[in-house]
Amino acid sequence: MLSQYQTAFLKYMEGQLPQKSPLSLYEPASYIMQLGGKRIRPVLALLAADAVDNSFEKALPAALAVEVFHNFSLVHDDIMDEAPLRRGKETVHQKWDANTGILSGDVMLVWAYECLNSYSGNLFKELTLLFSATARKVCEGQQYDMDFPNQEVVSKQEYLKMIEYKTAVLLGCSLQMGALVGGLSKSSSQSFYNFGIELGLAFQLQDDYLDAFGNPETFGKQIGGDIIENKKTMLYLLALEMSDSSDRDILKKHFESTPSNPSEKIEQVKNIFLRSGAVEEIQQMMKMYTEKALVEVEQFSINEDKKKVFKAFALELMERKL
Template sequence: MSETQFIDTYRDGFVAHLEAHTPMTEPQNLYAPIQYILGLGGKRLRPILTLMTTEIFGGKAEDAMDAALAVEMFHNFSLVHDDIMDDAPLRRGKVTVHEKWDLNTGILSGDAMLILSYQFFESYPAEMYKELTSLFSKTAIEVCEGQQYDVDFEMRDDVTIPEYLKMIEYKTSVLVAAAMKMGALVAKAPQKDADAIYEFGRNLGIAFQLQDDYLDAFGDPESFGKQAGGDIRENKKTFLYLKALEKANKQNKESLLHLYSIKPEDSTAKVEAVKSIFEESDAVGETKEAISAFTQKAFDELEKIDLPKESKALLKKFGESLMQRTV
């Protein structure tokens, strides 16, 4: 079985479980948006990681389905609320929940998704339930902290690269890390291995988000499913932007600061001008290097885990495939 078929098997099993456990009840205006956002597809990266990690540590994927569901439900809840905060028109190439319905529906449906996330853990025995929900609550609050840092950074001109990396760690990578650690907990893996797989996921998650930043500016909107240069339009201070400020010549630095102080109605020219500065200052090369460095850190964590070679190879291959993605 190829790696793609292997991943597809997890994805298909998970999607079937998701569809069987997505509420389809009244009131329609609360549950229809939940079905809609969950039905938009996406990579299902986090739940797949939960299932895969469970099996790698000798457990059964079906035992981890509810934990995987909690992670996916929470992830999608955060997307619904993020899209409201960003006033984003598109998600995965389709209209966002608050645009398709309205603002209040987006807020309330998101709230319901957060509550549903916690309910999915109730199928686990008491001790495991405690471990899973404790990790989940820590992760959920970090995601909120990461989102607030993201909002704060829009108003600041002195964001540092370490601060930015902390923000993406909280906003994105801790959920990837927790998804993997949950798989280890369901499989009753030793604590040191559960901790190491968390670190693997955390570093991979940072690399994944840096790749996301890069694709937001330089990816194909058709395959990436988001408006091209969305971060630039919103003046988001991404790794690319911070590196460009650090490396650009005086003229380009001044241009970049000016471009990030305006929000023109038609921002096509702004996006192109910013991308040119990103390329000229070698912020693009620096970003690609950082993606490789965090991917390597993740792989180094794998070496600490007592697992068969083929299991490590599978996780490594998965990490490599994430870094070569275009979506």
């Protein structure tokens, strides 16, 4: 069922890609937009609009706004992280240069807002207010993420706020924008936003877990990447809190080191994650946030059959079937 939304979105997106001059500004924007990905955010916007109004076509501009913004943030994130690859292909700054990446990212942010010009009146105002608040939080989340390596102590609450702002709010925004376009009011569409927040938190915590314990063939990333980069993920924070003093000291030393061959470091850190009980704890947290997301679905002003679609989406996303 979700494939119809993805197909419709991709067709719409292809017709909206910038064919303007100078090419050196717009070609990188088209390039990043066509690199692929699951298109989860625009699909969620279309799903919500369809669930509310039995029609998703009028939500296509809002869905594109979210996807353009998401990809704009990736262009700038990749520059900050000095990342060479994105979805298996060269990043924009690698294929062109950093200055081109910065400027093309900037014009994508403008483009994202222009997508919302398809709407008018109170709907335009509500969408723009929601979109702006979300965009600000995404930037704040990225800054928190950049600050953490320089903080001696990062609390679990700070970490949850970071992943909520950096990842979950855009899922919530996508869903609420779709519900608003479908005709719901700001208050009656709030549960759609909440569903996205809870599901986004569960998904990002699962990402932390899979980075250490996932199957490299299905996870799509290097296993132990966060450990190599000394990232203070939730697994690390839980292990730090739950370990005895000996393991805590070993963990801290590992996260201050960058060995040329990190395989032993990865193995020792994973063993501490297991010994401390951090693995069971993060799995409980993932389950808790997924269940909270499913509770929000019950508040949706839609019929029961359509609620089942959202529940199935949540479970499939957490099983990495999407």
